[in-house]
Amino acid sequence: MSGNEYEFTIKRKDDHGKVSYSDYSVPKDRISTVFEGLLYIKENLDQTLSMRYSCTMEICGSCAVEVNGKPKMACSTIASSLKTDKIRVEPIRHFDVIKDLVVDLDSFFDKYRKGLPYIIREDYGDYSSELLQTPEQFQKYEQYSMCIKCGLCMAACPIVGTDEDYLGPASLTAVLRYNLDSRDEGGKYRLEAIGTEEGTSRCHYAGECSEVCPKGVDPSSAIQKLRWQVFKHEISGLIRGRRK
Amino acid sequence: MGGGLAGLRAAIAAVESNGEITVGLVSKLYPLRSHSVAAEGGTSAVLDPEDNFDLHSYDTIKGSDYLADQDAVEEFVKLVPEQIYTTDHWGCPWSRAEDGRISQRDFGxxxxxxxxxxxxxxxxxxxxxxxxxxxxxxxxxxxxxxxxTSISVDSNRFNAMTTINLRTGEYTIFQSKSLILAAGGGGRMYRFSTCAHSTTGDGDAIAYRAGIPLKDMEFVQFHPTGLVPSGILITEAARAEGGYLRNSEGKRFMEHYAPTKLEEAPRDIVSRAMMWEIEAGRGVRGGYGNIEYINLDLTHIADKLEERLPMITDIARKFNNIDAAEGPIPVRPATHYTMGGVSVGIGTETVVPGVFGAGENASISIHGANRLGSNSTNECLALGNVAGKKAAEFASSHGIPDLNHDKIREEEKRLWEDIMRRDGGENVAAIRSDLGHTMDVNVGVFKTGEKLESAIKTIYELKERYSRISIQDKSNVFNTELQWALEVGYMLDLAEIVAKGAFERKESRGAHYRKDFPKRDDDNFLKHTIATYTRDGPRLEYSPVRITKWQPAERVY
Incomplete structure (x- = not known):
């Protein structure tokens, strides 16, 4: 911690799939965040480094990487907070690496879409006035609406790592977010869409997802609540079935 | 082109207005990474019976320093309320009062x-x-x-858009019956900016190079409260909710510049006030090197932070280790928005039939010389909706033109036989950094003829250096250095237009302030600047401002 430079080690992958590690020294007085370190490297030391970034204020979700073994947003990770001069940056786990720190997020967004993450209402197309929703009703789903789709929870989840069909924390949290919205009428469709093998039943409540979420969304609690919704939905389905 | 607010709204409008339409939404990002996600404070809409459309129009026009086209503004404000209700039905968690109705707050x-x-x-x-x-x-x-990388126009119709699939490096051509330009602004031509790194004016530059004129590009908005040193946006709502600006003496100073509205004056006025304070030696110096700044004090409204200002409170803590309830936030004017853009009419149409523009990418103009805070996200919604419908309408009565292969090959050559093979040793990032520096220093809040001449000279030098870049990354997959190079090319073109437009506009209006011409000059400059591409740089012409019922008057707040 006494030197004037951070020692960055970055995991690389080239066009041909060859994996390697590159080391760079970055002056401490030139950067504050890990993202700034990566940008310093790309601007000054090695133009061939590829990474994603955009807003640099932790709201666009672009710059998810693994820093010293933990999934983090590069833009909001203050380098000095790592308490070491050695900064190891790798792509997040559980996604195919396209190049260097850039991973393929298509599977993330495909899974996200499976839970019908949008408001479903019967009054389609009539937008002449507002719908009422009290602050209390909003608070039911507020936390779950803050997801920035960065993928950190998926990278941290041990089940996502071993079971590629598992929908994962982000998608399931989105299901709950819409199910808890007082303006929504589509809960049953969502529960049917996810009430399969790939849904809540696979979660082991390890809680890693909630630990890494940069926005305090707490997907683990969302999945617990959602599992209860799925359970109630299945029971009522059985009862309806018997009455037939 | 573009997947931010305007692009997404347009896409939905197109498919909902016509059951046969398909939309290709082309973005250099995943859409949710677009910089629209960083908009913070609010979006203006006339919802309250005590409010009215004329008042919203008047505020917008006065805010624009009378450069807005008044017929467009009047039309626009009427379109907004439905968009608020629409997005409410689609799940937007608008902040609400206890009775469940949508809340509204003050803004600059x-x-x-x-x-x-x-x-x-x-x-x-x-x-x-x-x-x-x-x-x-x-x-x-x-x-x-x-x-x-480009669009081609052939026989006055949109012909094709050329792209690089970043994931593979493949040169990929899109054709469609109509095109909507919704790629945002170009704020990153400056260095100290609230804009995302991706806000590089691609849509403006691509349209300009294809012969579609740009309007009022010299009007660049500086947001008063960019966080020092990063430039991250600290919302105007912080002041609208009661926050104070204080100089190095700990004193509030806005009463000298906007006696009635104080901290809630429009952005151009507040930004200038802050810079006057700094120039007068009353800037704060602290733990951020040589940067002088102003303190944004929220300590007296600490009780509002959690409910009304949670994100900026979090940002101050995470990025600057500041508890906003306990101490001030260091801020300084930062480039935020380009009022200019692709010249479009009220129906979002450009000069090329079938090509439309919406959001920050376009300039109707509703914002004139200075956009009011809370008037951009609503524009994306209202005009994105119009653009989507118009583009769908156009598409339903036109076919796809035959591909102009020559233009496609020409562009392919430019990318891989010219740009990629340049070998003069110049670093793209260094050119970008130097461009940002000259724009910050010479085309900033205070401009002079001398500074602008110096900026134009520097931009020419940078263009010359740009002809000698060397791209080190020779790979196909996710070649972001090539992407940087193309973006810097766009920004050099746009910077030239901004600086030249500013040099020729020998007056001060809205965000454009010339110390050598400190007064507004309606006799000579109540007009839009129209920049058209030529091989030798932009040709500047002027077009009249449309005035309906508000005659230009002195702007006092």
Missing amino acids: GLSFPRAVFAADKTGFHVMQTLYSRCLMYDRIHFYNEYFA
């Missing part, structure tokens, strides 16, 4: 508290809402991380 330059908001994450929540709505339609095809 408003004569009525009409800014609808979702805490201080307005853009984020509206983006999630629109993206979620898009997912209902299989007819919206996402082409994520395709970087647009």
Whole structure:
């Protein structure tokens, strides 16, 4: 911690799939965040480094990487907070690496879409006035609406790592977010869409997802609540079935 | 082109207005990474019976320093309320009163508290809402991380858009019956900016090079409260909710510059006031090297931070280790928005039939010389909706033109036989950094003829250096150095237009302030600047401002 430079080690992958590690020294007085370190490297030391970034204020979700073994947003990770001069940056786990720190997020967004993450209402197309929703009703789903789709929870989840069909924390949290919205009428469709093998039943409540979420969304609690919704939905389905 | 607020809104409008339409949404990012997600404070809409459309129009026009086209503004404000209700039905968590109705708050330059908001994450929540709505339609095809390099216009019709699929490096051509330009602004031509690194004016530059004129590019907005040293946006709502600006003596100073509205004056006025204070030696110096700044004091409204300003409170803590309830936030004017853009009419149409523009990419002009805070996200919604419908209408009565292969090959050669093979040793990032520096210093809040001449000279030098770049990354997959190079090319063109337009506009109006011409000059400059591409740089012409019922008057707040 006494030197004037951070020692960055970055995991690389080239066009041909060859994996390697590159080391760079970055002056401490030139950067504050890990993202700034990566940008310093790309601007000054090695133009061939590829990474994603955009807003640099932790709201666009672009710059998810693994820093010293933990999934983090590069833009909001203050380098000095790592308490070491050695900064190891790798792509997040559980996604195919396209190049260097850039991973393929298509599977993330495909899974996200499976839970019908949008408001479903019967009054389609009539937008002449507002719908009422009290602050209390909003608070039911507020936390779950803050997801920035960065993928950190998926990278941290041990089940996502071993079971590629598992929908994962982000998608399931989105299901709950819409199910808890007082303006929504589509809960049953969502529960049917996810009430399969790939849904809540696979979660082991390890809680890693909630630990890494940069926005305090707490997907683990969302999945617990959602599992209860799925359970109630299945029971009522059985009862309806018997009455037939 | 573009997957931010305007692009997503347009895509939904197109598919909902016509059951046969399919939309290709082409973005260099995943859509949710677009900088619209960073919009914070609010979006103005006339919802309260005590408010009215004329008042919203008047505020907007006065805010624009009378450069807005008044017929367009009057039309625009009427379109907004339905968009608020629409996004409410689609799930946007607008902040509400206890009775469940949508709340509204004050904002800079408003004569009525009409800014609808979702805490201080307005853009984020509206983006999630629109993206979620898009997912209902299989007819919206996402082409994520395709970087647009050009559009070609042939026989006065849109012919094709050329892109690089970043994931593979493949040169990929898109054709369609109509095209909507919704790629945002170009704020990153400056260095100290609230804009995302991706805000590089691609849509403006690509349209300009294809012969579509740009309007009023010299009007660049500086947001008063860019966080020092990063430039991250600290919302105007912080002041609208009661925050104070204080100089190095700990004194509030806005009463000298805007005696009535004080900290809630429009952005151009507040930014200048801050810079005058700094120039007078009353800037604060602290733990940020040589940067002088102003303190934004929220300590007396600490009770509002959690509910109304949670994001900026979090940002101050995470990025500057400051507890906003306990101490001031260091801020300084930062480049935020380009009022200019592709010249379009009220129906979002450009000079090329079938090509439309919306959002920051376009200039109707509603914002004139200075956009009011809370008037951009609503524009994306209202005009994005118009653009989507118009583009669908155009598409339903036109076919796809035959591909102009010559233009496609010409562009392919430019990319791989020219740009990629240049070998003069110049570093793209260094050119970008030098451009940002000269724009910050010479084309900033205070301009002079001398500074602008110096900027233009520097931009020429940078263009010359740009002809000698060397791209070190020779790979195909995710070659972001090539992407940087193309973006820097766009920004050099735009910077030239901004600086030249500013040099020729020998007056001060809205965000454009010339120390050597400190007064507004309606006799000579109540007109739009129209920049058209030529091989030798932009040709500047002027077009009249449309005035309906508000005659230009002195602008006092």
